[in-house]
Amino acid sequence: MHRKGLDVRSARSSRLLLLAVAVIALLVAPAVLPDYPLSVLTEIVIFSLFVMSLNLLVGYTGLPSLGHSAFFGTGGYAVALLAIRAHLSAIPALIVAVLAGIALALITGPFVLRTSGAYFLILTLSLTQVLFGIVWLWRGMTGGDDGLPGVPRPQLPFLSGVVGSWTNFYYVVLLVVAIAVATLWWVVRSSFGLTLVGIRENERIVEGLGYPTWWTKYIVYILAGGYGALAGGLFAYFKGYVGPGQLSWLTAGEALVMVILGGAGTFWGPVLGATVVLLLRYEVSSFTQRWETILGLVFILAVLFLPEGLARLPDRIRDIRAKGRPAAAPAEQPAAEAVGSTAIAERSEQ
Amino acid sequence: MPINAASVVIGLSYASLLFLISVGLSVVFGLMRFVNLATGALYLVGGYVAWSVANRTDNFWLALPAGALVALVIGVVIERGFLDRLLGKELMQVSLTLGVAYIVADVTRWIWGGDPLRVRAPEALRGSTRIFGSVVPTYRLALIVIGAILAIVVWYLLERTRWGAYVRAGVDDMEMLECLGVNGRRIFSVVFALGALLCGLGGALGTPVTGVSPGIDSQMLLMALIVVVLGGLGSVLGAIVASGVVGMVDNMVRTFWPEASFFVVWVLVALVLIVRPQGLFGRAV
Numbered sequence: 001m002h003r004k005g006l007d008v009r010s011a012r013s014s015r016l017l018l019l020a021v022a023v024i025a026l027l028v029a030p031a032v033l034p035d036y037p038l039s040v041l042t043e044i045v046i047f048s049l050f051v052m053s054l055n056l057l058v059g060y061t062g063l064p065s066l067g068h069s070a071f072f073g074t075g076g077y078a079v080a081l082l083a084i085r086a087h088l089s090a091i092p093a094l095i096v097a098v099l100a101g102i103a104l105a106l107i108t109g110p111f112v113l114r115t116s117g118a119y120f121l122i123l124t125l126s127l128t129q130v131l132f133g134i135v136w137l138w139r140g141m142t143g144g145d146d147g148l149p150g151v152p153r154p155q156l157p158f159l160s161g162v163v164g165s166w167t168n169f170y171y172v173v174l175l176v177v178a179i180a181v182a183t184l185w186w187v188v189r190s191s192f193g194l195t196l197v198g199i200r201e202n203e204r205i206v207e208g209l210g211y212p213t214w215w216t217k218y219i220v221y222i223l224a225g226g227y228g229a230l231a232g233g234l235f236a237y238f239k240g241y242v243g244p245g246q247l248s249w250l251t252a253g254e255a256l257v258m259v260i261l262g263g264a265g266t267f268w269g270p271v272l273g274a275t276v277v278l279l280l281r282y283e284v285s286s287f288t289q290r291w292e293t294i295l296g297l298v299f300i301l302a303v304l305f306l307p308e309g310l311a312r313l314p315d316r317i318r319d320i321r322a323k324g325r326p327a328a329a330p331a332e333q334p335a336a337e338a339v340g341s342t343a344i345a346e347r348s349e350q
Numbered sequence: 351m352p353i354n355a356a357s358v359v360i361g362l363s364y365a366s367l368l369f370l371i372s373v374g375l376s377v378v379f380g381l382m383r384f385v386n387l388a389t390g391a392l393y394l395v396g397g398y399v400a401w402s403v404a405n406r407t408d409n410f411w412l413a414l415p416a417g418a419l420v421a422l423v424i425g426v427v428i429e430r431g432f433l434d435r436l437l438g439k440e441l442m443q444v445s446l447t448l449g450v451a452y453i454v455a456d457v458t459r460w461i462w463g464g465d466p467l468r469v470r471a472p473e474a475l476r477g478s479t480r481i482f483g484s485v486v487p488t489y490r491l492a493l494i495v496i497g498a499i500l501a502i503v504v505w506y507l508l509e510r511t512r513w514g515a516y517v518r519a520g521v522d523d524m525e526m527l528e529c530l531g532v533n534g535r536r537i538f539s540v541v542f543a544l545g546a547l548l549c550g551l552g553g554a555l556g557t558p559v560t561g562v563s564p565g566i567d568s569q570m571l572l573m574a575l576i577v578v579v580l581g582g583l584g585s586v587l588g589a590i591v592a593s594g595v596v597g598m599v600d601n602m603v604r605t606f607w608p609e610a611s612f613f614v615v616w617v618l619v620a621l622v623l624i625v626r627p628q629g630l631f632g633r634a635v
Binding site: 058064066111114115117118119121122123125126127129130132133134136137249250253256257259260261264290292293295296297298299300302303304307 | 379383385387432435436439440441442444445446448449450451452453455456457460568572575576578579583609610612613614616617619620623624627
């Protein structure tokens, strides 16, 4: 018991160190990176937030959504419309984007939450397809399949003139995402966050303990919608454009794979998943046209060898070292369980 | 004359294709809660292989089984290779079958290029036929007949044979079925393989009508998902009825309001699911 406590503590301090290094690296990145790699990094940061918001549903609560692009696209269109038509500045536009995402979740939540598992998967997919159809048809408002070009990239005023516009925008994104991620951390660490894990592990028991599970799921669906729309708004600024592709279920599918690849139900897993997939896309595509095949192989290999995701790779290696073989046989134990117990163990340490 | 025989024929021939790709998806889901997002990829492969065989041999009737068999092989590889690791884990299923779909889409583009390819209908079925006062393509009529025959065969297999009774029992309660001494895993293998075969056959049959090109895989996957949720997961009758409804509605919307064709079927699905989450013929969720 004592030894385990030590382990947890040293693991935590090494994790804090890692986080500090990552933050510093992100802050100084523009000094080292030319514009193109910096724009890839910007996209990774934005997608990390998007995938984290999906992870709230998929990883923490166990609701497999294949329609999260509905929120990503809603946020994008909200920002683009406000920036182009109303010349609204970034902060109010992003706030409205979040509200739009929340509104969409408020309306659709009661319907999609009647189901779970694979039914939830398909119902969320049809939701995003309906939105896709609306955007496609409502040309006057959304530009149809041409989308809305000409979204101006927001800049931090005190940096303009000091650094280039890509660097400046990168810091805008970093700032917004950092605030969002900090609040997400707080959500996940709260008792509400633990209720989510409980629902994923066994909804009936949590309900039996007196927790309002339906409301909990509704609230987390709304939260995920808000964060997803925020990421979508940033993405519209990043592209300078919003089109129906941002709403497409393929975007949602890709985000879902990022969650799985990184580690569903781990806090930082989505960052790893988004980084690996986007780097693969941009780096591999520079030397071979077959990057989709490689991406597909990565998905399959991940299922075979890393069913718990990249984020749990260090744990697995440690387990293998300690016992000479993997401790939690992934075939029998749901990947999720490991997180739940770790989260609870860590909380009891505090 | 908004609705005439021609539009009915076109709608129903599309419905035949939809039935072929969706019935396997539906029963596989019903049996093992397995979501196969590679369904569209199987359709795509069936179409491309059929195109190649038809071009080499100039024999459409050889192209059909060729397309179906290649899809069957891919299906068996998925099922034998990965399925046991994926049972009950929707996320892993999504990741794996999407991975297969990516690879198939990319490799087929590599082999067959990005241009739409089309197979000519067999000699006997070219041209058109007069029916109820309208002129319709003969091949479309043939598609309806083939679809109807296959629907009856599948229905008979599942509803009137002992083996089919096992399948239906498995959809209701797999554990109970296995307790009674039936090897549910083997039944599932057979269903999965047959589903893949029908998917590939659908792709092969569809090439003279829709052609085959990159992107048709995700389009057909979405249509199959629509049919499956509308009909009710695991129900053959549901797949038959929903294919018909979706095929007809889709075609009608295409005629009157072409831009909205994709949208209207999804609204239909959303409305049905809001009222009946289990679909038209599904059991309670």
